[in-house]
Amino acid sequence: MSAYAEFDKERQEIDALLRQGYVITGIREDLNGAAVQFTSSGPGVNRVELLLLTADSRKYVTTLIFAGANPAKPLETHM
Amino acid sequence: MADLRIDLAGIKSPNPFWLASAPPTNTGYQVQRAFEAGWGGAVWKTLGDPIINTSSRFAAVHFNGQRVAGFNNIELITDRPLEVNLREIYETKKRFPDHAVVASLMVEPKQEKWHEIVKRVEAVGVDGLELNFGCPHGMAERGMGAASGQQPDLVEAQTYWVKEVAATPVIVKLTPNITDITVVARHAVKGGADAISLINTINSLAGVDIHSWNTIPNVGGQGAHGGYCGPAVKPIALSMVAECARDRGVGVPISGIGGISTWQDVVEFMLMGSTGIQVCTAVMHHGFRIVEEMLDGLNNYLDDKGLASVTELTGKSVPKYSNWGDLDLNYKVVARINEENCINCNKCHIACEDASHQCIDMLTNADGKAFLHVREEDCVGCNLCSIVCPADGAIDMVALDSGVAPMTWNQRQKVISGLNSSYSEAEVV
Structure with a gap:
């Protein structure tokens, strides 16, 4: 799989959670990558963790928050 | 035609092209010929207690057909008595009153030694002093040169001693053989330096002969580390000039040195904060007359850019250099x-x-x-x-166009820190 494809897969997972109403509530970075915690106040599962492996995903997820969109929303990017 | 004159901490010169303290500035004969060729200033080969040199003292690194990509030397400071040098400095200054003649000095780190040489050198009319705290070989083994320059407190103290008696501007020449050159630069300024020059040569061994197993160069089969310069060191020098130029604790004019061979190199060093520049290796390779092309090139460049004075270049790229x-x-x-x-x-x-x-x-x-x-x-x-x-x-x-706002690593880390701290410890993953 190309590096872009790996990133795109992770980005779609991030965007899907955001569309479902989840909010990014924590990021822990270690040797394995970035563990991103998503929390939802709605019914059912209210906490999901994604382990982001690619550099572009780890950049993307923080760009979302830095851009002032938390509750973060997917960005229309060319990344 | 643009105005090429510079004023480096009070040392005036008809152009920014100075010869660095080195073999090309060993005698009045050489310096005067350099001025005739067009050089605006010269830093006289370092004065101090006359030394004895070895035979076989230079070596070069050639790379893929490029002669002298790097240059290595184990030559020391002047081997001529001070009075002989002073007489020639006096004659040179008398013949070229508008050119900058700066005396490079190196003595033991003792107050009285510095006082003595400063007074004697200034008496013949030099325009400034350059304290050699940079040479990495030979003199360093005797506690001078880079051995002094690697101790910030010693740089500060010696600069202070010089400033106690100096009437002309004092430039402190820095060694690159140190982790953070700005530390030494700041101490030079604390000692009263009016300007700094950098870089001196880098510790080096030019090579090993794979047939004889001798070092290059070798002195009867024995070698010792030397000082490396020439085009290969330019990126290192440029980086160190830039670090000093953007350090607010330094804040004095810079004379840029290190692998400068063309007028384009000169422009780069000036954009990165140098008020003037010094050249050695290119002259050792091609002779004094390379300055003609440098002068033409710089003049044309300034005209093309619509700049009236070369001084307008100084520091223009420094804000573009960051962490x-x-x-x-x-x-x-x-x-x-x-x-x-x-x-x-x-x-x-x-x-x-x-x-x-x-x-x-x-x-x-x-x-x-x-x-x-x-x-x-x-x-x-x-x-x-x-x-x-x-x-x-x-x-x-x-x-x-990535379509998103710029975000630096530092901003990113703040975002993560802020995000994690805005939730309770239990909430943070």
């Missing part, structure tokens, strides 16, 4: 191959496959013609393909 953590992570460039200029040597493909991110494909079109194609989405914009490409105009690195 890695302040660079925009969302900035993106990608490689674009121009087929009309590509010679299909495939070096870009090999470089990308073996050393980067495997995003340049070798393809064949419908006519059976081979071509190279960049998968832009996988290109990280490392520049390697354009660096190894031998064909002008075959690869462009093109900036893309």
Whole structure:
């Protein structure tokens, strides 16, 4: 799989959670990558963790928050 | 024609081109010929207690047909009595009153030694002093040169002693053989330095003869480390000049040194904060007359840029030089191959496959013609393909609009820290 494809897969997972109403509530970075915690106040599962492996995903997820969109929303990017 | 005059901490010169303290400034004969050729100033070969040199003292590193890509020397300071040098300095200054003559000095780190030499040198009319705290070989073994320059407190104290008696501007020449050159630069300023010059030579061994197993150079079969200079050291020098130029604790004029060979190099050093520059290796390689081309090139460049004075260049690129953590992570460039200029040597493909991110494909079109194609989405914009490409105009690195706001590493880390702290400990993963 190309590096872009790996990133795109992770980005779609991030965007899907955001569309479902989840909010990014924590990021822990270690040797394995970035563990991103998503929390939802709605019914059912209210906490999901994604382990982001690619550099572009780890950049993307923080760009979302830095851009002032938390509750973060997917960005229309060319990344 | 632009005004090329400079004023470095009170030392005036008809142009920014000075000879560095080195073999080309060993005698009045040489310095006067240099001034006739067009050099604006000279830093006299370092004065101090006369030394004895070895025979076989220079060596060079040639790279892929490029002679003298780097230059190594184990020569020490002047081997001539002070009075002889002073007489020639006096005669030179008398003949060229408008040119800058700066005396490079190196003595033991004792107050009385510095006082004595400063008074004697200034008495013959030098325009300034340069304290040599940089030479890495020979003199350093005797506690001078780089041995002094690697101790910030000793640099400060000796500068202070010089300033106690000096009537002319004092330049402190810094050694690059240290972890952080700005520390020493700040101490020089605390000691009263009016300016700094950098870099002196870098510790080096030019090579080893694989047949005789002798070092290069060797003195009867024995070698010792020397000082490295020439084009190969320019990036190191430029970086150190830039670090000093942007350090608010330094804040004095800079005389840039290190591998300067062309007028373009001069422009780069000035843009990165130098008020003037010094040259040695290029003169040792090509002679004094290289300054003619440097003068023409600089003049034309300034005219093209519409600049009235060379001083307008100083420091213009310093605000563009920052820390890695302040660079925009969302900035993106990608490689674009121009087929009309590509010679299909495939070096870009090999470089990308073996050393980067495997995003340049070798393809064949419908006519059976081979071509190279960049998968832009996988290109990280490392520049390697354009660096190894031998064909002008075959690869462009093109900036893309990522569609998102700039974000630096430092900003990113603050975002993560802020996010994690805004939730309770239990909430944070």
